[in-house]
Amino acid sequence: MTQHMKDIAGLAPTGAAFAEALLSAIGRAPGGRVAGGCGAVLTHDDMLARVAQIRVGMAGLPDGPVAICAAKRPDTIAAVLAVLADGRAYAPLDPGHPEDRLTGILDLLRPAALLVDALAEDRLRGWASAAGVALRRLDALTVRAEPPCPRPDGGLAALLHTSGSTGVPKQVRIAAPALDQFNAWVRWEFGLRPQDCLLSHAPLAFDLSFLDIFAGLSVGASLALADAETARSGERLLRLIREAGVTVVQAAPSALALMVRAAEGQCFPAVRAVLFAGEPMPAPVLRDIFRVFPAARVVNVYGCTETNDTFFYDVPRADTPDPLPLGRPLPYVCHEVMTEEGHPVPIGEEGELWVACPTTMEGYSDPALTARAFGHWQGRRYYRSNDRVRLGEDGLMHFLGRADSVQKISGHRVDLAEVEAHLARLPGVVELAVYVVRRGDEAQLECAVATDGRALGSLDLRRHAMTALPAPAIPRRYAISAQPLPKNSNGKICRRMLASLALAV
Amino acid sequence: MTQIARIRAFICAEFAPDIQPQDLPADLDLIQSGIIDSLGVLKLVAFLEDDCGIAIAPEELDAELYQSLDAIAALIDGKTANAA
Numbered sequence: 001m002t003q004h005m006k007d008i009a010g011l012a013p014t015g016a017a018f019a020e021a022l023l024s025a026i027g028r029a030p031g032g033r034v035a036g037g038c039g040a041v042l043t044h045d046d047m048l049a050r051v052a053q054i055r056v057g058m059a060g061l062p063d064g065p066v067a068i069c070a071a072k073r074p075d076t077i078a079a080v081l082a083v084l085a086d087g088r089a090y091a092p093l094d095p096g097h098p099e100d101r102l103t104g105i106l107d108l109l110r111p112a113a114l115l116v117d118a119l120a121e122d123r124l125r126g127w128a129s130a131a132g133v134a135l136r137r138l139d140a141l142t143v144r145a146e147p148p149c150p151r152p153d154g155g156l157a158a159l160l161h162t163s164g165s166t167g168v169p170k171q172v173r174i175a176a177p178a179l180d181q182f183n184a185w186v187r188w189e190f191g192l193r194p195q196d197c198l199l200s201h202a203p204l205a206f207d208l209s210f211l212d213i214f215a216g217l218s219v220g221a222s223l224a225l226a227d228a229e230t231a232r233s234g235e236r237l238l239r240l241i242r243e244a245g246v247t248v249v250q251a252a253p254s255a256l257a258l259m260v261r262a263a264e265g266q267c268f269p270a271v272r273a274v275l276f277a278g279e280p281m282p283a284p285v286l287r288d289i290f291r292v293f294p295a296a297r298v299v300n301v302y303g304c305t306e307t308n309d310t311f312f313y314d315v316p317r318a319d320t321p322d323p324l325p326l327g328r329p330l331p332y333v334c335h336e337v338m339t340e341e342g343h344p345v346p347i348g349e350e351g352e353l354w355v356a357c358p359t360t361m362e363g364y365s366d367p368a369l370t371a372r373a374f375g376h377w378q379g380r381r382y383y384r385s386n387d388r389v390r391l392g393e394d395g396l397m398h399f400l401g402r403a404d405s406v407q408k409i410s411g412h413r414v415d416l417a418e419v420e421a422h423l424a425r426l427p428g429v430v431e432l433a434v435y436v437v438r439r440g441d442e443a444q445l446e447c448a449v450a451t452d453g454r455a456l457g458s459l460d461l462r463r464h465a466m467t468a469l470p471a472p473a474i475p476r477r478y479a480i481s482a483q484p485l486p487k488n489s490n491g492k493i494c495r496r497m498l499a500s501l502a503l504a505v
Numbered sequence: 506m507t508q509i510a511r512i513r514a515f516i517c518a519e520f521a522p523d524i525q526p527q528d529l530p531a532d533l534d535l536i537q538s539g540i541i542d543s544l545g546v547l548k549l550v551a552f553l554e555d556d557c558g559i560a561i562a563p564e565e566l567d568a569e570l571y572q573s574l575d576a577i578a579a580l581i582d583g584k585t586a587n588a589a
Contacts, residue, residue: 410542458523459530462538474539478523 011177011184011358015157016150018176019084022217023048029194029220034074035244036225042074044220049144050075054082054115057141059148061134064112065159069093069102069120072204072227075138077213079115080204084157087150088112089173091159092204095120096228103127105161105169108365115141156362160207162305171365172207172305178359179214182308185330186215189312190248190273190297197222197244201231201251202491207305208277211250231255231491234262241268249293250275250301252491253285254484257430260288261452269295277301277309279492280399280417282424282431283322284452290317302326302399306373307383308359310335311397323421325396326389333357336382337391342375350400353389354382407436409445412472416445419465419473423447426464428454431485434475435495437502447475448498453482477502508557509578515552516574520545531574546571559584 012018026032032044042050058066066083068090070076083090091109093102095117106114106127113134114124121137128135157176161169186192198216200223202208216223224244230236237259241249246268251259253276274289274296281300289298298317303309313327329335336344337351345351354375360383363370375384388400401417408414416434424432431450436443449461458478465474479502486501488494506514510526517526520540535541541549546568553559559581570580 410544457528458521459528459533462521462540463533465539466534466537469539471537471539471542476520476539480523 011180013177014087014150014153014155015084015089015176016087016153018157018180019081021180022081022214023051023085025218025220027220032194032220032222034077034223034225035240036073036227040073040075042078047074047078047081050078051082051085052145052147053143054079054138054141055086055147056143056145057136058082058086058113058115061112063151063154065089065091065109065154065156066113066115067091067093067106067109067111068115068204069095069124070115070117070138071095071119072200072225073117074225076117076204077217077223077225079138080213081217083115084176085150086148087153089154089156089159091161092209093120093161094203094205095123096203097205099123101169105171106131106133108161108169108171109159158210160205160305170369173362173365175362178308178361179210181332181358182210183215183218185309185332186211187219189330192216192219192221192248194220196247197224198248199224199226199237199241199244199246199250201226201237201249201255203228203231206491207303207308208250208252210308211275212248216248232258234258234260238262238266238268241271245270247271248273248275249296250277252276252278253281254279254431254487254493255491256289257282257285258484260285260292261430263288263292267292267294269293271296273297273299275299275301277303280323280421280424282429283320284427285430286315286320286322286324300324300327302397304385306361307355307357307385310355310357310359313396322425323399325392325394325398327396329355329397330357332359334380334382335397336377337389338375338377338384342377344377347391348393350388350390352403353385353387353397355385356380356382407443409436409443409472412470414445414473419445419469419475422468423449423461423465423475426456426461428452428456428460431493433485433493433495433498435499435502437477437499439503444477445473445475446477446479446499446502448479448485448502449481450485451480451482456480508581509574511557512549512553512577513574515556516540516549519548519552529574531578533574534572535574536568536572541568541571543568549577553581 026044035041068079158174160172198212200212271293274293298315300313301309302311310333311326334356336354386403390398405417406415419434428451434447437446485493486497514526517524550561
């Protein structure tokens, strides 16, 4: 750990203390503002006033977390801060999710209240009245009064829900010190200042938003919030970057792909850092990022909801490796590359990445799931990432694929991540996914491709595949179009949806 | 439709629905390109026998003989020449 990180004084012990620190940073930077995608703006002073009003509006609620289901607007950020300042955990729900998924999460969460906007109110009123849970419209919480004292801390600050592989949501429980430690790293590594403006692209329900919202506000910086419509459009995102004066961009590679495609010769020299995370970055998109953001430090960040970010890699503009390595660990991250049996592999060999760090979740709501997620080695508890990695001689960690990306296809062991990485290198490919489709009793590899508009045929993909892949690893069918591939709410390509679409054709 | 055109259409329909028959190069390695695997060779042989009336001897069940449209044409030509 570097000296700087050691010097950081005690971390915020509670959500209320964490929120208090954010609110005083906001108060020290009155020139800052939080701007939404549709013209909604709160100055930092307005933000403090809204946080107080929302807190007043929460008076009298029973103990427990508060769910927030509202479009990503400045007011919604005020609601997050208000819930934390009240000494409660906030549980962000994505208003774009199907109603069944939202009510499934709410059944698991049993919140003390639901804070909603008009659209979400219509969808969740039924659940709230059946469950006897208070449902409050954010725009109705406007009483100006002294906010109540924070309640005794429940120990948790954020409850995020990820889709489990079985379709049952997993509740990831995160405590305030974990958020505070992460903020400290982001502030230090990227030198955040009150003059910065961070683009917040990821939905609030996704842990990527911690970086923009919490680390940004912890220095009193401004935020440019992309709501769902903006997040889907490269053109709107670029307009938001320009109009809000964004200096730090964090987005999933597929969102950056939308932006660079819409740029058409524009460039954004005011952006000083571009961070991306969540999925592999296609080399052609990366080249365009360097062109569209000519002054930016470009960083590949790796992590997951359960641990937050754990590795990062400064992408060089020349001799850029492809695929990109995960890079080096954050200063407070311990890691091991382990065999399936839970022993370290010899250096340079493939294994599962285990990480131990202060930004790790407290656990899932399901203790049995929590027990399976962690492994122990030499007295320390590690989160098992389920990612296959290799530590290179260059000291950099390299991603090889998800543990479950290796599949048996007609008796052959095929690594889908490797197939994707190779096929994605064909010029003209913007996005690409390979997945297994069961047709009759045969499981076969199929591939969906989004092109940059040039005429790319399946024969071109097969010919390219033949240059590096064995025959069983070559997809049997190809769906090629210039349209972006379908994404899940985290902005990642949804292979499950692609596989079912393939069968529907 | 010539016999080789029928075979070409069968291969595309059965194994590579994304490729138009006229676009399938005669010299493309069908095995290495992942279009036909060992199971696919058996399906192709069944098609040659049942739908094209071409008798395939047991020793001709060798994937190499079906490696490309050119190879398949050569195999059939050899048989027609022998029969003549």
